[in-house]
Amino acid sequence: MADGAMTRADETARAEAARAKAYATPLAAFQVHDIEHFTSDTLWPWFERLRAEDPVHYTADSEYGPYWSLTRYEDIVQAESDNHRLSSSSVYGGITLFLPPEDAPPEAFSEERTSFISMDAPRHDDQRRAVSPLFSTSALAELEPLIRSRAAAILDELPIGETFDFVDKVAIELTSQMLATLFDFPFEQRRLLPRFSDMLLSGPPDTAEELAARQAEMYATLGQFVPLWNDRSGNQTGRDLISLLANNPATNGDNDPQRYFNNIILLIVAGSDTTRHSITGGLLALNQHPAEYEKLRGNHALLESAVPEFVRWQSPVAYMRRTALEDVEISGKTIKKGDKLAMWYVSGNRDDSVIDRAGEFIIDRARPRHHAAFGFGIHRCLGQRLAEMQLRVVWEEMLARFPMIEVVGEPVRLNSNFVKGYTALPVRIPS
Numbered sequence: 001m002a003d004g005a006m007t008r009a010d011e012t013a014r015a016e017a018a019r020a021k022a023y024a025t026p027l028a029a030f031q032v033h034d035i036e037h038f039t040s041d042t043l044w045p046w047f048e049r050l051r052a053e054d055p056v057h058y059t060a061d062s063e064y065g066p067y068w069s070l071t072r073y074e075d076i077v078q079a080e081s082d083n084h085r086l087s088s089s090s091v092y093g094g095i096t097l098f099l100p101p102e103d104a105p106p107e108a109f110s111e112e113r114t115s116f117i118s119m120d121a122p123r124h125d126d127q128r129r130a131v132s133p134l135f136s137t138s139a140l141a142e143l144e145p146l147i148r149s150r151a152a153a154i155l156d157e158l159p160i161g162e163t164f165d166f167v168d169k170v171a172i173e174l175t176s177q178m179l180a181t182l183f184d185f186p187f188e189q190r191r192l193l194p195r196f197s198d199m200l201l202s203g204p205p206d207t208a209e210e211l212a213a214r215q216a217e218m219y220a221t222l223g224q225f226v227p228l229w230n231d232r233s234g235n236q237t238g239r240d241l242i243s244l245l246a247n248n249p250a251t252n253g254d255n256d257p258q259r260y261f262n263n264i265i266l267l268i269v270a271g272s273d274t275t276r277h278s279i280t281g282g283l284l285a286l287n288q289h290p291a292e293y294e295k296l297r298g299n300h301a302l303l304e305s306a307v308p309e310f311v312r313w314q315s316p317v318a319y320m321r322r323t324a325l326e327d328v329e330i331s332g333k334t335i336k337k338g339d340k341l342a343m344w345y346v347s348g349n350r351d352d353s354v355i356d357r358a359g360e361f362i363i364d365r366a367r368p369r370h371h372a373a374f375g376f377g378i379h380r381c382l383g384q385r386l387a388e389m390q391l392r393v394v395w396e397e398m399l400a401r402f403p404m405i406e407v408v409g410e411p412v413r414l415n416s417n418f419v420k421g422y423t424a425l426p427v428r429i430p431s
């Protein structure tokens with residue numbers, strides 16, 4: 001990395017300090033979800049210690065209440081496969097550790113009011129099936145040329161020899177265009193989509209006025225979907241996500257907007273943040289590992305294995321939560337009925353016992369898809385192949401134009417322990 005960025009020595013000092021702290025802290029006092037670990041990229045030694053000493057770990061007290069952490073790959077696979085006993089349903093708290101607002105009415109937890117990621121079978125399966133056609137091999141092959149031409153247009157506009165924010169100019173722009181394409185949403189309004197996702201995932205605002213303003217803006221964006229939905233309702237031939245949702249009895253919510261918005265929200269958020277942070281994370285990792293960047297520059301075909309490595313290394317979804325519907329034993333510990341647990345993909349992806357040299361960034365791994373970042377089981381990421389295709393296409397187009405995109409300053413990391421990503425990354429394309 002170039003001037004302005006943290007030096008290697010600074011990074012090493014920060015990592016060593018975090019390691020010393022993690023190894024000096026009693027396990028019972030561990031708060032692995034601490035957002036500061038995520039914003040300073042110092043989460044690794046905490047998880048390393050848990051994987052070695054207490055892989056199924058109980059946090060007795062936290063801002064989210066008590067919860068379990070699964071930190072090893074195999075335990076995550078086991079939990080994800082046990083979807084009848086370990087629930088994703090909003091009825092029991094859904095997929096994040098956050099506590100609901102105390103004044104939330106009981107109907108706020110109903111599966112009627114949520115999206116299929118926060119449902120259990122069979123309702124989940126019916127709704128997932130409704131949108132699956134857009135993620136089929138043939139649908140993705142049809143989308144690829146459009147995604148490529150849009151990526152090319154973005155890259156051709158980038159300034160040369162000047163510092164700019166890669167997150168804003170490339171990562172967000174590319175994913176906005178992809179989402180606008182998937183929803184067949186008005187192209188000129190595409191930036192509303194990632195903005196919506198950012199507002200939804202950002203922490204609580206400081207004032208009631210800010211909250212009201214944010215809610216008004218989010219409602220206004222969702223409102224844009226109403227005429228699109230009405231227009232496409234009844235058109236059985238439309239292949240975009242709105243047409244698929246509007247014309248399937250499992251997802252059209254009897255045309256009650258409150259009910260169908262939830263799957264739209266899921267698809268905006270799932271499609272916007274994850275791919276965005278994997279594009280940025282890949283560039284950052286290549287800059288931090290110049291020999292790997294050199295390898296890729298010398299052989300663009302390595303993208304086949306580099307893309308899944310970018311995703312593993314970034315792990316943009318840090319965890320998913322489940323709730324035990326009965327007592328469940330995992331690696332000798334009993335998760336009691338009613339307990340909640342976090343499956344930390346970010347840790348499973350660094351588990352040396354299943355991934356060879358898991359702590360190293362290696363773009364030509366023999367089994368690059370052997371990672372946990374997309375989850376497993378019935379909720380396994382529906383957009384995996386789309387995300388990988390988009391990452392491959394954008395990297396093919398970037399490598400064809402620019403042998404080097406240089407990171408010239410510190411990344412600004414997202415203030416979240418659920419989505420692991422970036423809000424800014426200063427870069428420069430050498431002239």
Ligand code: HEM
Pocket residue numbers: 080116117118128182266267270271272274275278311315316317320345373374375376377378379380381382383384386387
């Ligand atoms: C690198 C990019 C991505 C990563 C790492 C990622 C990761 C994940 C993870 C971890 C889950 C939960 C899996 C589980 O609970 O087992 C998930 C679910 C999901 N993802 Fe992705 N995702 C990515 C991109 C996308 C894209 C581009 C889309 C679509 C536009 C998408 C749509 C979904 C949907 C709809 C679900 C819910 C699936 C279900 O509940 O059945 N994802 N994703």
